[in-house]
Amino acid sequence: MMKNAVEVRDLVVVRGGRTVLEHLDLTIGGGVTGLLGPSGCGKSTLLRSLAGVQRLAGGSVRVFGEEAGSRALRDRIGYVTQAASVYDDLTVAENLGFFSRVLGVGRDEVDRAVEAVDLARHRDQVVGRLSGGQLSRVSLAVALLGSPDLLILDEPTVGLDPVLRRDLWALFHRLADAGAAVFVSSHVMDEADRCDRLLLMREGRLIADGAPEQIRQQTGAADIESAFLRIVEEDAA
Numbered sequence: 001m002m003k004n005a006v007e008v009r010d011l012v013v014v015r016g017g018r019t020v021l022e023h024l025d026l027t028i029g030g031g032v033t034g035l036l037g038p039s040g041c042g043k044s045t046l047l048r049s050l051a052g053v054q055r056l057a058g059g060s061v062r063v064f065g066e067e068a069g070s071r072a073l074r075d076r077i078g079y080v081t082q083a084a085s086v087y088d089d090l091t092v093a094e095n096l097g098f099f100s101r102v103l104g105v106g107r108d109e110v111d112r113a114v115e116a117v118d119l120a121r122h123r124d125q126v127v128g129r130l131s132g133g134q135l136s137r138v139s140l141a142v143a144l145l146g147s148p149d150l151l152i153l154d155e156p157t158v159g160l161d162p163v164l165r166r167d168l169w170a171l172f173h174r175l176a177d178a179g180a181a182v183f184v185s186s187h188v189m190d191e192a193d194r195c196d197r198l199l200l201m202r203e204g205r206l207i208a209d210g211a212p213e214q215i216r217q218q219t220g221a222a223d224i225e226s227a228f229l230r231i232v233e234e235d236a237a
């Protein structure tokens with residue numbers, strides 16, 4: 001059983017003069033952990049903090065015992081942002097070849113990553129001519145190079161068709177079964193049931209934390225969307 005991959009203590013983040021994350025405490029272990037909440041609630045900001053690319057106004061974020069962003073974590077974390085981070089004028093294979101050299105991982109990792117995101121048929125296609133869903137899978141493939149111990153994925157299933165979404169969630173679980181901690185954000189509540197553990201976020205605070213089934217039972221709601229609304233109502237009362 002994995003010890004905590006991530007430990008967040010009293011995290012405060014201010015962006016554009018506004019407090020976006022308010023005294024957040026959180027630990028993340030193995031399995032697939034989902035971070036769900038409405039647009040603008042602070043999901044990307046929390047993920048950025050874990051990846052070590054966000055300035056903190058207070059508190060601490062440690063990943064595998066090291067301060068987030070430290071060099072020692074570089075090849076242990078795969079981070080995929082919402083913006084594509086690959087080169088438009090290179091093919092899928094060329095992009096992965098480039099990043100594999102940057103990371104110092106073998107060519108076999110490229111083939112494995114391409115297969116994992118189901119892009120083998122497109123490996124020689126220039127990335128600039130791929131569809132949005134294919135493009136986001138190239139970024140995911142880059143993050144998989146070197147088999148990171150923690151994957152931080154910011155809304156990886158946005159714009160994907162239901163079959164691909166299902167396949168990607170199956171991939172996240174395979175990665176988790178192989179020992180990685182997988183942290184995935186989404187604002188689509190119907191993805192909640194695909195997570196082992198669910199964190200519900202609203203306005204910079206975590207309002208629920210547990211297995212999807214547990215959260216439904218606690219609130220007496222039939223689905224996570226209703227559970228979320230009940231928690232928000234109770235919070236306001």
Ligand SMILES: Nc1ncnc2c1ncn2[C@@H]1O[C@H](COP(=O)(O)OP(=O)(O)OP(=O)(O)O)[C@@H](O)[C@H]1O
Pocket residue numbers: 015016020037038039040041042043044045046187
């Ligand atoms: N570069 C920035 N400068 C100032 N404020 C920002 C910046 N980026 C985001 N914010 C603000 O921080 C808050 C949280 O944004 P964040 O991107 O973390 O939310 P989110 O839950 O990931 O939203 P979404 O689901 O739409 O991606 C929002 O109020 C947003 O306006």
